[in-house]
Amino acid sequence: MPSSRRITLKELARHLGVSTASVSNAFNRPDQLSHALRERILAEARRLGYRGPDAKARSLRTGRSQIVAVLLAESLTYSLNDAVASELLSGIAEVLDAHGHTLLLLSGRQANDRMPDSASIADGFIVYGLMPSPALLGDLPSQRPQVAVDFDIEGRASVHVDNEPAAHAIARHALKTPPRRAGIINLRLTERACNGRIDADQALLSAHQTITRARLDGFYRAFDECGLDPASVPMWNIEENTFDVCTPVIEAILDLPDAERPDLLLCMSDRIALTVLTLAERRGLRIPEDLRITGFDGIAEGQYRSPRLTTVRQDSVEKGRIAARTVLGLEAATSRLLTTELLVGETCP
Amino acid sequence: MPSSRRITLKELARHLGVSTASVSNAFNRPDQLSHALRERILAEARRLGYRGPDAKARSLRTGRSQIVAVLLAESLTYSLNDAVASELLSGIAEVLDAHGHTLLLLSGRQANDRMPDSASIADGFIVYGLMPSPALLGDLPSQRPQVAVDFDIEGRASVHVDNEPAAHAIARHALKTPPRRAGIINLRLTERACNGRIDADQALLSAHQTITRARLDGFYRAFDECGLDPASVPMWNIEENTFDVCTPVIEAILDLPDAERPDLLLCMSDRIALTVLTLAERRGLRIPEDLRITGFDGIAEGQYRSPRLTTVRQDSVEKGRIAARTVLGLEAATSRLLTTELLVGETCP
DNA sequence: GCGCCTAACTAAATCGATTCAGACAGCGAG
DNA sequence: CTCGCTGTCTGAATCGATTTAGTTAGGCGC
Known part of the structure; x- marks a missing residue:
């Protein structure tokens, strides 16, 4: 029975008398272990209510979170009710969804005009809007892919309308x-x-x-x-x-x-x-x-x-699709018009 | 000068000849160290281009990510272009923003009808929609706060319209x-x-x-x-x-x-x-x-x-606000009408 | 001068995974 | 019989922080 606390991969491994490496592989790289062992591990996981590797730990270890952040220049309240921004977002969401990523919404109009720290969890950033405050742009982790929509970030990919x-x-x-x-x-x-x-x-x-x-x-x-x-x-x-x-x-x-x-x-x-x-x-x-x-x-x-x-x-939807594909590295990081x-x-x- | 790789808290501590605990405290609990040391640490951090504690590591250690997930029954493409859903989202975003949280958008209509693993990173869940597939609901981490909007989840808080x-x-x-x-x-x-x-x-x-x-x-x-x-x-x-x-x-x-x-x-x-x-x-x-x-x-x-x-x-905006306040624990987790x-x-x- | 308290700081354990570098067994080839 | 290879599996380091328990030094009262 699932205990009150969530069971961990290590505990699951001990239950089974196998190494943590094997359990991890059972979930991530099926080719790395025998079919029999994999089945045994997955069965025990189900029995103990283990839902798979913890996202936080995994993202720390691998450096990837499967999350893409969209930084909107305006407040979220405005953006979500603006048809153009909404279409852009749905284009982005469509592509991210298809590639197993999820969408983190960030507002450029936070109280203090700084990025919330949680933003740095994202694998990449799509920045939409006219003039996001330079302070905000500086907060973006520079080693992560960034795509600008409807404006330019020095030396970054962008998508524009003519x-x-x-x-x-x-x-x-x-x-x-x-x-x-x-x-x-x-x-x-x-x-x-x-x-x-x-x-x-x-x-x-x-x-x-x-x-x-x-x-x-x-x-x-x-x-x-x-x-x-x-x-x-x-x-x-x-x-x-x-x-x-x-x-x-x-x-x-x-x-x-x-x-x-x-x-x-x-x-x-x-x-x-x-x-x-x-x-x-x-x-x-x-x-x-x-x-x-x-x-x-x-x-x-x-x-x-x-x-x-x-x-x-x-075509704001298409604009979003291109931005998403670019940030995921599926499309060359150039300037599209x-x-x-x-x-x-x-x-x- | 900032090197190509992001500098870590530990490295920053070594540079300064202080413990990692002090550096961490400099960013999170100013009362735990002298003003002088804190200033020294923050100055060196700026100099070395250290942007503060890494969100992934922090969320692993503390168990909290400052992220709230919204699970939408419909596809994101539909929801983002639906005025009612958009208003709900802006109400949610308004409250989350004000409390330093960000918004992760999840679609109930993923390809495989399962939650992306990255979803479990969220501190809490707001579920909107008529009949999210039970499989999806089962994927939600049961120890995290959940709020249902416009329907009921057994034993969970909910917000309804009369x-x-x-x-x-x-x-x-x-x-x-x-x-x-x-x-x-x-x-x-x-x-x-x-x-x-x-x-x-x-x-x-x-x-x-x-x-x-x-x-x-x-x-x-x-x-x-x-x-x-x-x-x-x-x-x-x-x-x-x-x-x-x-x-x-x-x-x-x-x-x-x-x-x-x-x-x-x-x-x-x-x-x-x-x-x-x-x-x-x-x-x-x-x-x-x-x-x-x-x-x-x-x-x-x-x-x-x-x-x-x-x-x-x-008032969908208010519905969103209430849902967000409830998931953040600012409001009792009851059933609101x-x-x-x-x-x-x-x-x- | 002694004991005690507090402020300032640190050492080390820990969060929950991934992954590299082996270890080991079994097998076919020579 | 031995060598090397392949297929499985494991041990241990590591990701980058937070936090508890504890150490040290200084100040104060008596």
């Missing part, structure tokens, strides 16, 4: 119908908090945010090609990609007098675009007649609704 | 306006696969699915009170709570001839209700005039849209 052409494509599509007045809603463009109207020059200068910057570049290239003066396109910034934070900014935009209110809004994320759509619908604006809206990311929520959101799809796909919905036909 | 009154409340609300014809769309009611029309008796008999069963009971009690014959209410079943799986069943319902098509659909989840809403809108049906729709769960997607979904909100809140939106005013 944002500039994506932005260019969707802006080109939107500008096929010349807008009376266009507008851009940015996401976390500036380091310092700023929720609302923002100066375009200022926006381009504060280049710390690579992704938004690349998307802006794509928009501007399209403006150029279509003869639209960038200076005539007002820009707003949103601090956090959530409905609640978006709402006041968007309300303010929709409150503008008719002459100033844009009839085309290029949004940096689907979350923003969907919020625009919701608030516009509640006001009785006709989409797309009164207001055309484009998003970015191609999340499910935007496609499984009516009207469907016009957006550029990035994924392409995107224009999805024309009804919000900007 | 589904029957919730269902009763929303059905009562919906029936205030007598429907010409009502219908119910169930979720994973039967053990065996069945996507489509289902017999009500059969539904009530196959009681293996506690949550759906409780909700059905609530609906039927409301039917009773309102003098609606349960036999007159057709029922459909959906296998998986995703847009793609819902779609064909719902299309079939909407395809029914006018006389048979329900003008009130009580759905077992917001995901289902939102799919109904989308498909109905695409057909040009007027909501709620031609079709009234209710959901269940109160996910953000249903509220941050227009029209807002009428539903019952369960959470109440719900009726949200009246525009899909069924």
Whole structure:
């Protein structure tokens, strides 16, 4: 009968009158002992309620834990409810699962902005996000594989999405119908908090945010090609990609007098675009007649609704798969660039 | 300078000419040594690039890893993209974070339906889901705290939502306006696969699915009170709570001839209700005039849209918080029952 | 000056496995 | 008969920490 305390491999070995090496081999390297002995060991293990080698001890001895950590720049609360991050995670989980690894979730927004010590247990790290604090990055064990997603870590593998052409494509599509007045809603463009109207020059200068910057570049290239003066396109910034934070900014935009209110809004994320759509619908604006809206990311929520959101799809699941395969060493640790796909919905036909 | 291999506590101790005990104490129990020595140790550690005690070794020695595992009945791919599961996870993560623990994600749908060995590293387990395979449950180390969410594990703590009154409340609300014809769309009611029309008796008999069963009971009690014959209410079943799986069943319902098509659909989840809403809108049906729709769960997607979904909100985040506090031993390991809140939106005013 | 207490520090056992370097037996080849 | 090989199995070192019991030195009261 299983005693209160968990039985150990050594005790099991003594019970059987064999060495610990044989018991260990019975579980890990069947070819190293006779079939008969192996069966005897496994049977006795079952009888005594021994569930196999202890994970903690094994990971100490072998140096491997079969655990991969994902370090998310945002808080877990945010990330888990963000569709793009969730898709990324499911891509990662899919590959890890298939290779017997499990997923440790780490938040870059811990109380003290340092990694919890338990993090160092992981065999490898996938870092997702815009600007994880350098302190955090320094905490990563440098001898372990690391993969950066959507940004770069000096000298490490990374997976990116080709944002500039994506932005260019969707802006080109939107500008096929010349807008009376266009507008851009940015996401976390500036380091310092700023929720609302923002100066375009200022926006381009504060280049710390690579992704938004690349998307802006794509928009501007399209403006150029279509003869639209960038200076005539007002820009707003949103601090956090959530409905609640978006709402006041968007309300303010929709409150503008008719002459100033844009009839085309290029949004940096689907979350923003969907919020625009919701608030516009509640006001009785006709989409797309009164207001055309484009998003970015191609999340499910935007496609499984009516009207469907016009957006550029990035395959976040695939991004996750690649990151996971890279961290497991199944794929060369290089820099990968994924392409995107224009999805024309009804919000900007 | 940091060598290629990570330096160990023992080496650090030798460098300093002190015992390993003192070094360990410098990191873990500052009161056990003089301030001067502690500073000397920490300074040398920094100089040599020693990042603190190794997590694997520490967890072996102390028996604790500061890791809590969440075992999800569904695949991680599904769970991460399901709003209810995501909210639960963020509640869990919030509490774990605050107490210096991290989150290990385990899928109940592993290839071989067994727990990966690495799982046993966790200090405690939160099990979420309807019917995790008994084999999996047996794999959980029985001496570690376990908390069940939305179902029961013999003799373990659990957190539940009070589904029957919730269902009763929303059905009562919906029936205030007598429907010409009502219908119910169930979720994973039967053990065996069945996507489509289902017999009500059969539904009530196959009681293996506690949550759906409780909700059905609530609906039927409301039917009773309102003098609606349960036999007159057709029922459909959906296998998986995703847009793609819902779609064909719902299309079939909407395809029914006018006389048979329900003008009130009580759905077992917001995901289902939102799919109904989308498909109905695409057909040009007027909501709620031609079709009234209710959901269940109160996910953000249903509220941050227009029209807002009428539903019952369960506080999944709080459910997660309680589960996490319980597994950490901050809360008594009992059975908790959470109440719900009726949200009246525009899909069924 | 003596005894006692406390603060500061250390030696060594221990957590539970993995794995390398043999030991030993049996067998076929020469 | 002996040699070497192969197939099994074992002894013991090791992974990197934590922690208990104990030593030493200094301070204080009397």
